[in-house]
Amino acid sequence: MSLPIQIVPSVLPADFSALGAACAALDEAGVDKIQWDVMDGHFVPNLTFGPDVIAACRQHADVPFEAHLMVERPDDLLHLYVEAGCEMLIVHAETTSHLHRTLGRIRDLGSQPAVAVNPSTPIDEVVQVADLLDMVLIMTVNPGFGGQKYISTMEPKIRELRRQLNEAGFPEIDIEVDGGISASTIAGASAAGANVLVSGSALFKYPEGLGHGVKDLRSIAEAART
Numbered sequence: 379m380s381l382p383i384q385i386v387p388s389v390l391p392a393d394f395s396a397l398g399a400a401c402a403a404l405d406e407a408g409v410d411k412i413q414w415d416v417m418d419g420h421f422v423p424n425l426t427f428g429p430d431v432i433a434a435c436r437q438h439a440d441v442p443f444e445a446h447l448m449v450e451r452p453d454d455l456l457h458l459y460v461e462a463g464c465e466m467l468i469v470h471a472e473t474t475s476h477l478h479r480t481l482g483r484i485r486d487l488g489s490q491p492a493v494a495v496n497p498s499t500p501i502d503e504v505v506q507v508a509d510l511l512d513m514v515l516i517m518t519v520n521p522g523f524g525g526q527k528y529i530s531t532m533e534p535k536i537r538e539l540r541r542q543l544n545e546a547g548f549p550e551i552d553i554e555v556d557g558g559i560s561a562s563t564i565a566g567a568s569a570a571g572a573n574v575l576v577s578g579s580a581l582f583k584y585p586e587g588l589g590h591g592v593k594d595l596r597s598i599a600e601a602a603r604t
């Protein structure tokens with residue numbers, strides 16, 4: 379039984395002067411949850427959302443929020459993003475030397491733990507902590523900016539992660555991809571085994587609008603499943 383397809387917008391391309399309205403429009407458009415790309419200017423060369431920005435937007439959407447923590451010291455910030463209303467926290471494996479402890483802390487804070495790996499990071503340590511995970515994010519761009527080109531060589535990595543998680547007895551763990559996901563790239567990621575698909579630029583620029591974009595991306599991803 380395959381996990382349901384989830385279409386998740388990144389609000390990175392949204393109008394930062396009207397983020398609450400953007401969240402309401404995304405909710406209306408039928409997204410499954412909303413991803414906040416949290417960047418600290420150190421782990422990635424960009425600076426974005428503090429917890430207060432997310433807290434201010436919480437009331438404008440009913441769908442879950444997830445914080446994609448592209449930050450050097452995630453352990454110092456976990457509680458702030460949970461208090462801001464994020465149901466899931468995604469930490470980068472590259473930013474903590476005690477990943478098992480960090481994921482356990484997220485669970486203790488009442489949020490869902492997830493881990494992200496950059497294109498060059500192997501998936502081995504992720505499988506070691508699968509018992510603490512609700513989701514694994516395979517980056518399909520180098521993190522820091524939206525609008526980058528999808529790295530299709532990540533598809534074998536997605537396939538291998540799905541195989542290893544299933545083999546280890548964790549078929550219920552979601553696999554998310556993020557970066558360059560559009561109507562022309564989503565099929566490859568879905569066919570490889572990703573069931574949670576983050577789209578920023580392609581969704582916000584969708585010619586027929588957000589609602590059609592969510593619907594079309596979902597049907598392409600569903601049709602691509604082997």
Ligand code: DX5
Nearest residue numbers: 388521522524525558578579
């Ligand atoms: C990279 C960001 C982006 C963003 C989506 O650090 O995580 O991947 O969410 O960007 P698009 O969909 O515009 O490539």
